[in-house]
Amino acid sequence: MSATKFTLDEWMCVELARTIADGEIVFHGFGSPCAQVAMHVAKRTHAPHMVLVEGATYALDPLPAFIPPTSNDWSLLQGAPHVLRFEELFDLGARGGLDRMFLSGGQIDAHGNTNVSMIGPRDHPKVKLGGGGGGCNLSATVGRLTLWTTGHGSGRRLVERCDFITDMGHRTPAGSRAELGFPGAGPETMITDLGVFDFPDGRARLRRLFPDVGVDAVRAATGFALEVADPLEPMLAPTEAELMAMRAVDPLNVRRSEFGPAELARTFTASGATLS
Amino acid sequence: MTAPRKTADVKLCDLSQAGALVGDGDVVALGGGLSHREPLALVRELIRQRRRDLRVVGSAHGVDVDLLIGAGCIGAVEQSYVGFEQDFGLAPAYRRAAENGELEIRETCCYTLLQQLRAAEYGLPFIPVRGIIGSDILGLHPEFTEITCPFTGQRLIAVPALSPDVALIHAPLADARGNVHLQRPLVLDERFAFASRTVVISAERITSTDEVAAAGITIPYFLVDAVVHAPFGAHPTSCYPQYTYDRQHLARWIDAAADPDGVRDYLDAYVRPGEDHYLETVGKPALQALGSYTESAERWQELMVSGPAVTERV
Numbered sequence: 001m002s003a004t005k006f007t008l009d010e011w012m013c014v015e016l017a018r019t020i021a022d023g024e025i026v027f028h029g030f031g032s033p034c035a036q037v038a039m040h041v042a043k044r045t046h047a048p049h050m051v052l053v054e055g056a057t058y059a060l061d062p063l064p065a066f067i068p069p070t071s072n073d074w075s076l077l078q079g080a081p082h083v084l085r086f087e088e089l090f091d092l093g094a095r096g097g098l099d100r101m102f103l104s105g106g107q108i109d110a111h112g113n114t115n116v117s118m119i120g121p122r123d124h125p126k127v128k129l130g131g132g133g134g135g136c137n138l139s140a141t142v143g144r145l146t147l148w149t150t151g152h153g154s155g156r157r158l159v160e161r162c163d164f165i166t167d168m169g170h171r172t173p174a175g176s177r178a179e180l181g182f183p184g185a186g187p188e189t190m191i192t193d194l195g196v197f198d199f200p201d202g203r204a205r206l207r208r209l210f211p212d213v214g215v216d217a218v219r220a221a222t223g224f225a226l227e228v229a230d231p232l233e234p235m236l237a238p239t240e241a242e243l244m245a246m247r248a249v250d251p252l253n254v255r256r257s258e259f260g261p262a263e264l265a266r267t268f269t270a271s272g273a274t275l276s
Numbered sequence: 277m278t279a280p281r282k283t284a285d286v287k288l289c290d291l292s293q294a295g296a297l298v299g300d301g302d303v304v305a306l307g308g309g310l311s312h313r314e315p316l317a318l319v320r321e322l323i324r325q326r327r328r329d330l331r332v333v334g335s336a337h338g339v340d341v342d343l344l345i346g347a348g349c350i351g352a353v354e355q356s357y358v359g360f361e362q363d364f365g366l367a368p369a370y371r372r373a374a375e376n377g378e379l380e381i382r383e384t385c386c387y388t389l390l391q392q393l394r395a396a397e398y399g400l401p402f403i404p405v406r407g408i409i410g411s412d413i414l415g416l417h418p419e420f421t422e423i424t425c426p427f428t429g430q431r432l433i434a435v436p437a438l439s440p441d442v443a444l445i446h447a448p449l450a451d452a453r454g455n456v457h458l459q460r461p462l463v464l465d466e467r468f469a470f471a472s473r474t475v476v477i478s479a480e481r482i483t484s485t486d487e488v489a490a491a492g493i494t495i496p497y498f499l500v501d502a503v504v505h506a507p508f509g510a511h512p513t514s515c516y517p518q519y520t521y522d523r524q525h526l527a528r529w530i531d532a533a534a535d536p537d538g539v540r541d542y543l544d545a546y547v548r549p550g551e552d553h554y555l556e557t558v559g560k561p562a563l564q565a566l567g568s569y570t571e572s573a574e575r576w577q578e579l580m581v582s583g584p585a586v587t588e589r590v
Contacts, residue, residue: 031361130359
């Protein structure tokens with residue numbers, strides 16, 4: 001096998017893309033370049049029949065020449081045969097017609113609840129984050145959720161308890177999804193800069209690791225008691241086709257804006273070796 | 277009967293007359309979203325007129341809300357998001373005011389807001405929505421009430437109808453009577469126009485009714501109270517097909533808004549002296565360059581990365 005080099009941001013986007021099944025109707029939120037790039041990679045590789053709805057233009061199946069740094073831009077309408085109305089997209093989500101959506105958070109807990117609203121106390125937040133967009137309705141009704149965060153290694157992202165729950169995972173202090181009457185299945189997969197989690201019984205469980213990371217490092221960076229699959233699954237490197245699709249759709253490297261310098265320096269080869 | 281203002285043959289007015297249709301304490305719906313077609317000429321006029329205690333409502337927004345907060349015009353924020361995405365991150369003035377407890381945070385959710393506007397359009401006092409239960413967004417809205425569906429027993433949240441006092445919407449094209457042409461994405465602009473009591477339009481170009489009708493009327497005249505001719509009235513956000521967003525100017529605001537002195541300096545330099553002064557200060561070459569995205573995909577990309585580096589921001 002050729003020693004193709006790739007970076008952590010590329011591998012994470014490929015892992016995100018692989019959560020999409022061919023034929024699914026998929027939506028990403030605004031300000032979510034990793035999920036956005038992942039959707040275009042999936043559409044151009046293993047999921048040609050996915051229905052791709054852009055996050056802030058609601059363009060259907062566009063073929064943009066580049067991903068811009070803002071998500072409500074006409075460059076994201078290029079090649080789209082149709083642009084949905086705001087109402088059409090959100091009604092679709094409300095009646096269970098969206099199969100998958102991507103959600104991230106400044107904080108994420110073991111149940112997959114996410115916080116994009118504020119860190120610290122409600123009346124005097126330490127950090128006021130931007131807000132959740134459509135998540136607090138859609139997380140109840142969309143078929144499956146893929147979660148991601150790029151700051152797991154910082155130790156601040158995966159927490160025992162979110163300071164504020166914006167979007168709902170498998171269980172909130174108010175009850176389980178079944179008790180709250182949510183038709184959607186909730187978080188299915190969570191991808192971080194350290195590894196990939198699934199949610200058996202509604203709680204995050206480490207399932208795969210990036211090859212330059214050990215279980216102890218994940219445990220140290222995780223604020224809730226870490227459950228680990230036994231055995232762990234191997235993490236499969238990106239294919240040439242996936243990397244080519246990513247580099248074609250994101251020539252401005254907008255996905256990299258989600259990462260810090262230490263994560264961006266992590267480089268790998270297809271043989272499984274870690275370069276740095 | 278409809279207010280006589282809405283059926284007038286000619287509704288053209290200047291920015292100062294349009295701004296006077298907004299009162300202190302009003303619920304103000306802002307059109308467009310994120311970096312796209314926000315009503316910034318009207319927003320700058322509200323700052324010049326020193327409006328106070330506005331409650332702004334909308335979906336995901338950016339520099340419009342941040343400017344109004346920086347200028348001290350806003351008392352409550354009822355948006356689903358305020359910020360600059362991966363581009364510049366958190367909104368500096370919003371963040372500072374929220375963290376200092378100077379604002380009522382009524383953060384909301386896109387679909388909830390849409391349904392509240394629809395309830396107003398349908399003439400209903402409330403509408404049920406799914407979700408929100410289990411989210412702390414519920415605690416920011418004491419008016420939201422859990423109900424049980426009388427037919428299925430499902431748990432739902434009843435949210436009240438929302439009729440904003442004023443909607444501010446920027447358009448590429450309108451006629452003097454208030455017929456408005458918008459192109460997708462429309463975000464919530466149509467819903468705002470139908471649900472709000474007063475509708476103020478600013479437009480890149482005022483033309484004949486025939487031309488607006490040929491392009492397609494998105495908002496019909498009888499909903500509209502005032503029409504202002506405002507070239508580059510969405511700047512520094514985009515108003516396609518005329519111009520893309522001005523990333524370098526947004527970067528200037530982000531830098532200025534890092535502290536209250538910078539905000540004051542920015543407002544004094546660009547906003548307070550008047551809209552003509554604003555456009556002169558930004559400069560004709562900079563404004564005209566924003567229309568050059570049509571030349572090629574390469575040129576469009578150049579405009580998207582003008583200003584500070586997008587990448588490798590923590």
